[in-house]
Amino acid sequence: MNRPSRPMGPPTSSAAPELVESGFELENADAPFLHQGLNQADVAHLLDLHRRGLVPDPAARDLMRLLLEVYDTDALEFPYRAEYGEPYNSRERYFVERLGNVAGWLHAGRPRRESARIALRLYVRGQLLHLVDEVASFARETTELAGRHVHTLMPDQTYLQQAQPSTFGHYALSFVYPVIRDARRLLEELDWVNRSPGGAGCVNGTRLLDDRTQIAAALGFHDVIEHTRDAMWQIDGLVHILATAASLVSTQSKLAEDLEIWASSEFDFVDLDDAFTRASVLMPQKRNPYSLAIVRGASGVLIGRLTGFLAVAKSPSARSDNLIFAYGEVPRALDLCIRVTRLMSGLVRTLRVNARRMREELDAGYTQATDLCEFIVVTCGVDYRSAYDVVGRTVREAAALGIPGREITGAMLDKVALAETGRSWGLTGRDLGPALDLRTELRRGPNAAPH
Secondary structure: OOOOOOOOOOOOOOOOOHHEEEEEEHHHHHHHHHHHHHHHHHHHHHHHHHHHHOHHHHHHHHHHHHHHHHHHOOOOOOOOHHHHHHOHHHHHHHHHHHHHHHHHHHHHHOOHHHHHHHHHHHHHHHHHHHHHHHHHHHHHHHHHHHHHHHOOEEEEEEOOOOEEEHHHHHHHHHHHHHHHHHHHHHHHHHHHHHHEOOOOOOOOOOOOOOOOOOHHHOOOEEEEEEHHHHHHHOHHHHHHHHHHHHHHHHHHHHHHHHHHOOOOHHHHHHHHOOHOOOEEOOOOOOEHHHHHHHHHHHHHHHHHHHHHHHHHHOOOOOOHHHOOOOOHHHHHHHHHHHHHHHHHHHHHHOOOOOOHHHHHHHHHHHOHHHHHHHHHHHHHHHHHHHHHHHHHHHHHHHHHHOOOHOOOOHHHEEEEEEEHHHHOOOOOOOHHHHHHHHHHHHOOOOOOOOO
């Protein structure tokens, strides 16, 4: 049985307006990210072809002259036109208009997508280096903030409830370690980015380019992607980059949410510099922590971009939809990450910490409860669960009477122990100072808080 014939070969008509509007316009909106990388890919490809003697000298000179001219042209000034197709098509049309069939040498041994793959990697490579630098700045500013508050006592919190006594320096450092880990992950992904797909052809290479290392070296890549099909269609590294960017801003969002709560008049633990706030138009008493809202919102946006890209990337192999949206989404995500990290560096650098107010809340609370339990375990030989029950009931009774944690006595504990266990634990008259001492950085050991 013969199958019905179907059209073969390239289209003979112009793209439908609907396709131009929904597809090509979106791709051309990403041209500014790719423009210089496309220029570099074209130059490297031409040099490699000429080195192999494939392009005649006159054609090579004319092409190189035009490529250098375009290299010096801003992306916004170059005639990227959606009605011609994606950015590569606009470039092809422009080169043909200027040089005729001489421009056709740029197609030798290379599909249209190869130069865009190279351009994306070149752009993202620069962004990753920039982002790692910004992360280093944030880590440095936060470490310096922690260093200024090694002895600033505060009630650390879980579930917005006082948990244990700590220092603001110890708290601040908890955001340095995860961002440094993410910076290391970004550097690992830089190794993935810094490999060249040049000369890979579409799926199985090209007989015209037997040595792909020349293009890689010319573009500053440290190696080639070995498998040709994988070179053109791999996206796992982009997923990892987006995931790390989302993780990085998520960590900063956690800090931003804490600071937004603590900057409220209800807490008054910290103050944001005026330059990182804005006024309410209606309510003159308000000074809104607008910069923190930017960080928290950006975290949600990056999570959305990661999940959106994953949804697109699950298509069958060797499909353009794997990467059509990556050309814009990945650079935009990294740009947002860079901006947010820089914003948080400035905010942390100018943050004011209200040490007196933190100490007031610490003195009024019961953050020593865990230490009382541990003190009883060590001095009385009582199991932790029993000590937990007695201290918990003692705290409940003290709170009802308005007695702060630092004023709990051994007699109060013995009274509850007698009621709970039928015997006194011998705490009456005992010095509870070691358990009630709020200077946690001096008694929990050298690794508990920054020194």
